[in-house]
Amino acid sequence: MPKPAPVYILGGAQTDFARNWTKEGKHFVGPMREVVLAALEATKIEPREVESAHVGNFAAELYAHQGHLGAFFLEIDPTFRGLPTSRHEAACASGSIAILAASAEIEAGRYDLECVVGVEQMKTVDSTTGGDYLGTAAWYERESKGIDFPFPKLFGRLGDEYDKRYGLKDEHLARISAINYANAKRNPNAQTRTWFMSESQAQRESKFNQVIGGRIKVSDCSQVTDGAAALFLASEKFAAQWAKRNGKKLEDVPRILGWGHRTAPLEFDVKVEESRENPYVLPHTRQAILDAFRRAGISGVEQLQAIETHDCFTTSEYMAIDHFGITRPGESWKAIEEGLIEMGGRIPINPSGGLIGAGHPVGCTGVRQMLDCFKQVSGTAGDYQVEGAKMCAMLNIGGSGTTSCSFVVGR
Amino acid sequence: MGQDNQTVVILGANGTMGPPSGAVFAGAGFKVVMLARDMDKAHQALEGAQNAARAEAVAERITLGTYEHDLARAVGEATMVFESLAEDLALKKKFFEQVDRCRRDDCVVASGSSGLSIAAMAEGRSDSFRRHFLGVHLFNPPNVIVGAEVIPNPDTDPAVMRAVVKMMRERLGRKVIVTRDRPAFVGNRIGFKVLNEAAQLAAEHGVAFIDYVAGPQTGRAMPPLQTIDLVGWDVHRAIVDNVYAQVEDEAHSAFHLPDFMARGIAEGRLGDKTPKTGGFYRRPDKRTVEVLDPASGSYQPFEAPRRVEFVERMKQFNRVGRYADAFAVFADATGPEADIARRLILGYVSYALNRVGEVAESAEDVDTIMSFGFNWAPPCAIIDLLGARKAVELFKRHGLVVPPVVEKAAANGGKLFHGGALQYGRTFVG
Numbered sequence: 006m007p008k009p010a011p012v013y014i015l016g017g018a019q020t021d022f023a024r025n026w027t028k029e030g031k032h033f034v035g036p037m038r039e040v041v042l043a044a045l046e047a048t049k050i051e052p053r054e055v056e057s058a059h060v061g062n063f064a065a066e067l068y069a070h071q072g073h074l075g076a077f078f079l080e081i082d083p084t085f086r087g088l089p090t091s092r093h094e095a096a097c098a099s100g101s102i103a104i105l106a107a108s109a110e111i112e113a114g115r116y117d118l119e120c121v122v123g124v125e126q127m128k129t130v131d132s133t134t135g136g137d138y139l140g141t142a143a144w145y146e147r148e149s150k151g152i153d154f155p156f157p158k159l160f161g162r163l164g165d166e167y168d169k170r171y172g173l174k175d176e177h178l179a180r181i182s183a184i185n186y187a188n189a190k191r192n193p194n195a196q197t198r199t200w201f202m203s204e205s206q207a208q209r210e211s212k213f214n215q216v217i218g219g220r221i222k223v224s225d226c227s228q229v230t231d232g233a234a235a236l237f238l239a240s241e242k243f244a245a246q247w248a249k250r251n252g253k254k255l256e257d258v259p260r261i262l263g264w265g266h267r268t269a270p271l272e273f274d275v276k277v278e279e280s281r282e283n284p285y286v287l288p289h290t291r292q293a294i295l296d297a298f299r300r301a302g303i304s305g306v307e308q309l310q311a312i313e314t315h316d317c318f319t320t321s322e323y324m325a326i327d328h329f330g331i332t333r334p335g336e337s338w339k340a341i342e343e344g345l346i347e348m349g350g351r352i353p354i355n356p357s358g359g360l361i362g363a364g365h366p367v368g369c370t371g372v373r374q375m376l377d378c379f380k381q382v383s384g385t386a387g388d389y390q391v392e393g394a395k396m397c398a399m400l401n402i403g404g405s406g407t408t409s410c411s412f413v414v415g416r
Numbered sequence: 417m418g419q420d421n422q423t424v425v426i427l428g429a430n431g432t433m434g435p436p437s438g439a440v441f442a443g444a445g446f447k448v449v450m451l452a453r454d455m456d457k458a459h460q461a462l463e464g465a466q467n468a469a470r471a472e473a474v475a476e477r478i479t480l481g482t483y484e485h486d487l488a489r490a491v492g493e494a495t496m497v498f499e500s501l502a503e504d505l506a507l508k509k510k511f512f513e514q515v516d517r518c519r520r521d522d523c524v525v526a527s528g529s530s531g532l533s534i535a536a537m538a539e540g541r542s543d544s545f546r547r548h549f550l551g552v553h554l555f556n557p558p559n560v561i562v563g564a565e566v567i568p569n570p571d572t573d574p575a576v577m578r579a580v581v582k583m584m585r586e587r588l589g590r591k592v593i594v595t596r597d598r599p600a601f602v603g604n605r606i607g608f609k610v611l612n613e614a615a616q617l618a619a620e621h622g623v624a625f626i627d628y629v630a631g632p633q634t635g636r637a638m639p640p641l642q643t644i645d646l647v648g649w650d651v652h653r654a655i656v657d658n659v660y661a662q663v664e665d666e667a668h669s670a671f672h673l674p675d676f677m678a679r680g681i682a683e684g685r686l687g688d689k690t691p692k693t694g695g696f697y698r699r700p701d702k703r704t705v706e707v708l709d710p711a712s713g714s715y716q717p718f719e720a721p722r723r724v725e726f727v728e729r730m731k732q733f734n735r736v737g738r739y740a741d742a743f744a745v746f747a748d749a750t751g752p753e754a755d756i757a758r759r760l761i762l763g764y765v766s767y768a769l770n771r772v773g774e775v776a777e778s779a780e781d782v783d784t785i786m787s788f789g790f791n792w793a794p795p796c797a798i799i800d801l802l803g804a805r806k807a808v809e810l811f812k813r814h815g816l817v818v819p820p821v822v823e824k825a826a827a828n829g830g831k832l833f834h835g836g837a838l839q840y841g842r843t844f845v846g
Contacts (some may be wrong), residue, residue: 028845030731030845031735031737031846033843034846035736038737046836048457198589200469206471354707
């Protein structure tokens with residue numbers, strides 16, 4: 006197969022994930038407008054240059070009683086009248102699916118400049134109702150209906166499965182939590198940047214750290230977040246003239262070097278049953294990562310300088326460590342104990358703070374992860390910059406390991 | 417001040433600011449010693465710190481003690497002393513005298529005062545104390561609000577200033593501005609001018625009406641009179657009386673405490689902290705809200721004020737992120753309601769930016785502290801949304817001072833605010 010046309014990332018913006026749009030009296034289109042206008046300004050792109058827009062969103066129908074999100078892109082600027090727009094959904098991987106759709110259009114030569122927006126407003130409802138809405142990312146009738154907070158329970162069972170196959174100590178999960186919170190303190194857009202967390206706080210069940218389900222405590226969970234992020238993706242033709250007019254070299258403009266996209270059966274029990282003989286607990290997730298590596302032409306994780314992964318719970322980051330190949334299957338704890346995944350370690354995971362520290366506006370997360378990878382490889386991540394980062398990977402997961410999207414971003 | 421496990425001693429640890437400040441320092445990796453009058457109060461301080469941090473484990477970095485038994489030893493080992501005592505100059509000076517006797521030569525001493533003279537606190541202290549002494553004004557609650565002011569006294573060592581500012585930015589996650597040592601510093605000087613003017617106007621136009629026309633749609637998390645109830649009428653009084661007595665500026669009369677508030681305070685009406693006697697609002701039970709009639713001092717059931725078109729249109733525009741459109745409506749609205757709203761809001765912007773060069777170093781500093789200390793729209797953002805030329809015209813029409821920075825922007829064109837809607841959008845409520 007011929008090599009597909011390259012997809013360049015020109016830059017973008019994200020909202021402050023500490024915001025509460027309900028308290029601000031905002032419709033989600035307000036912050037969506039702010040973030041796209043900021044992305045235009047940051048990249049010095051004119052609205053008339055945008056040819057197509059893709060919006061990633063999980064459940065605006067539930068949280069905000071509003072569908073048809075692609076059309077809201079037109080509310081941002083009158084120039085956007087007539088643009089082709091669409092909305093993409095794959096639970097927590099919705100943002101990545103929007104990126105994949107936009108990049109496919111560029112690879113196919115349909116358009117030269119695309120805007121990808123991820124947006125989710127979640128603080129419109131109380132936590133139990135929100136937990137029930139999130140339950141629709143699993144097979145609702147079989148796995149979520151009538152269960153309080155189904156997802157912490159599902160990802161608690163991911164930990165249990167590791168425990169069964171390889172052994173798992175909760176102290177390693179506590180360390181993952183503490184690292185993400187610590188990283189978030191350096192990220193000016195992170196939801197938890199002013200919060201307190203320590204390894205010992207994360208280790209114990211207490212009044213402020215209650216068990217949510219199974220082995221998952223509050224400190225193991227990502228956040229309920231209102232957030233939006235926007236990215237501009239471009240063909241080589243547009244990127245070349247954009248680089249020229251901004252005094253940059255085309256080879257310094259980051260690209261999506263590789264992608265992987267795999268889907269596993271919805272039900273967690275089925276996933277686990279089918280992976281019984283496999284060294285990887287979520288083999289389809291592993292395959293998505295390997296696909297991204299192969300398309301990027303890299304041999305493995307040793308060629309990366311940082312990873313943004315989907316730590317919806319500490320157990321999902323624990324899974325990501327061996328699935329990325331940082332350790333052998335079942336030995337993620339070694340990377341944690343050796344400090345490999347911390348800032349300053351060999352392969353920092355979630356310099357941004359991840360979903361636990363930076364926040365998790367569901368349908369926005371994939372776009373936010375790619376924006377953070379872009380910042381790392383372009384040296385613009387500020388206080389959470391990984392020194393010398395040239396190539397980063399991300400993993401974005403929808404459901405209980407159901408839709409897995411991985412990208413390698415670099416120059 | 418760059419390393420973990422250095423010790424911060426908090427004096428007045430059980431006050432309003434002590435416990436959450438302790439949580440902030442502990443969260444940044446400091447060892448914290450919380451000192452109070454007795455151990456019961458010290459334990460209350462610890463509980464307050466744990467509640468602020470929402471974490472029991474914050475206690476691992478905190479030790480407790482009393483002034484009588486522990487001050488001398490704790491201060492002798494401290495990298496920094498953070499004073500969080502009541503706003504009483506004599507009391508603070510008494511403690512600083514003790515600290516001066518037992519501190520190490522390189523120990524930084526910071527007063528958390530929200531507006532008393534930092535220079536006056538340093539009077540009579542040793543040279544070393546004065547070189548290491550400054551104001552560090554955190555806003556309440558500091559575990560949530562990250563704006564902070566750092567205020568030198570005339571003898572503060574510039575290297576100490578730099579180290580403290582760096583530590584607060586990098587370790588405490590603060591948005592720091594350096595201000596001059598003038599009453600109420602920058603944030604409270606500007607903020608309480610607006611709040612007190614709103615209170616003055618409430619005497620004539622009614623409480624609910626003022627909170628409606630100058631409400632969150634004008635760029636604030638909370639309506640102004642509700643804010644005074646939250647702050648406490650006594651605290652409000654202390655701040656405006658201090659400025660009124662010590663400062664002569666273009667808005668001197670705006671700092672005069674309204675008579676109905678003075679009467680209310682005498683009767684124990686202090687706002688949210690006195691739920692029975694109330695404030696501008698009173699909630700006799702969970703479902704009922706009553707509103708104060710300033711003239712009679714009695715309460716009536718709260719009724720939403722008659723809707724005014726320009727207010728509702730501003731809210732609609734804010735809701736969808738069209739802030740410039742909201743301010744176009746604000747600028748062009750006719751009728752007495754719009755004039756009152758403009759007097760307050762444009763008065764805020766004019767007064768705020770006219771403090772540049774007097775107490776604030778720059779317009780950017782004013783924006784930072786109003787945005788991150790008060791959660792109010794940054795004044796420069798409002799100028800940009802109106803357009804500088806239009807703003808000048810409006811200032812003149814409403815008899816307000818045109819600040820030099822705005823005059824310059826009107827002449828040269830260009831933006832005043834550093835950033836865009838992503839930075840200020842949160843302050844405009846729909």
